[in-house]
Amino acid sequence: MATATACVRSLGVILVGLAMATVVRADQVVDLYTAEVLVTSQSEAERQRAAREGLADLVVRVTGDTQAREHPQVQEALTRAEGFITEFNYGSTRETVEVGGEARPASRLVMRFSSVEVERLLRSANLSLWPANRPGVLVWMVTREGGDLSRVSDSERREQLRARARVRGLPLVVPLNDLEDRLALQARQLWELDEEAIRKASQRYDAEAILVGRYSETTGGQWRSDWQLYHNLGNPTFYVRADSVEGVLSQAIDETANHFASLYAIVPREEGPGTVVMQVGGVDGFGEYKAVERYLEDLAMVRRAGLITLRPGVLTLRLMVEGDRSQLLGMLERDGQLVPAMQSGRISLSGNRFEPEGTLANPLSYTWQ
Incomplete structure (x- = not known):
């Protein structure tokens, strides 16, 4: 009986370890062709508006180019965005949408767009295509208030990062910030960009790239930050200024996505493959x-x-x-x-x-x- 109990206990440890591995591993293949938009009703007019918004976001995600939605052929396609949808459904939410200064209850419209039709549009416009297999990015953040340094781990900031990463199609891992993380990597080591300590603490997350963000508020109320990316094809630094922390985080994700799109996006050849x-x-x-x-x-x-x-x-x-x-x-x-x-x-x-x-x-x- 003691042996059986020990085996069950050992199996439990193994299962916990496997569960943890799935929590911290970056899924590198993203869903490029599904878009979610908040709507105030299930009317055709609202669905058309949501289709335009969803297709515009999807074009940016698939191309990796934030200017792609402004292309004349894309603008024309947005006028018939519903024709690109293969299926859709509605889901309830607790969120609201502001209409005319009034907050209205919102539901979520989930739309699946045709990959064939979207790629045909991008090819005809000679726009780039960033494949769905993308580098997973582990994000560490540290902030300075006065003379004090602290790691950023609150759920609001995490969700802001994830929300923007979903829009850009960037596979993201946010550290657990558990005891193991706190022992392996101190706030000062993050602020000083101690690469050896950062890489060692990041090994458990099995991410292809590491992004370290350092930000603080200026006396004028603005937020300034710099972001160091570690990746086997280069270690660029991004400098971001914004009026809010949310703006800083959103721009940092955009800079990272733009960098990887410049490395991995494919531009169709005019003379053929x-x-x-x-x-x-x-x-x-x-x-x-x-x-x-x-x-x-x-x-x-x-x-x-x-x-x-x-x-x-x-x-x-x-x-x-x-x-x-x-x-x-x-x-x-x-x-x-x-x-x-x-x-x-x-x-x-x-x-x-x-x-x-x-x-x-x-x-x-x-x-x-």
């Missing part, structure tokens, strides 16, 4: 071949994956892609479904190393996981 040749090892049977093909064609920047050769365990494919080869490599690295052949412990399948990489003579070489 480019070509990349890839060899994939570790493919056992026709079923896995089709799985590899489906996976590659589901990538936002891959227009088509065509088979060149198929031999036991190895396929060679020609990918018609939009965007730079470096963007394709970064996308594959984040997904982890295809591993570079050398990293997988297999001998590289590539050919002539003196030929340009990604060509038939020297294809990209990966192993299917």
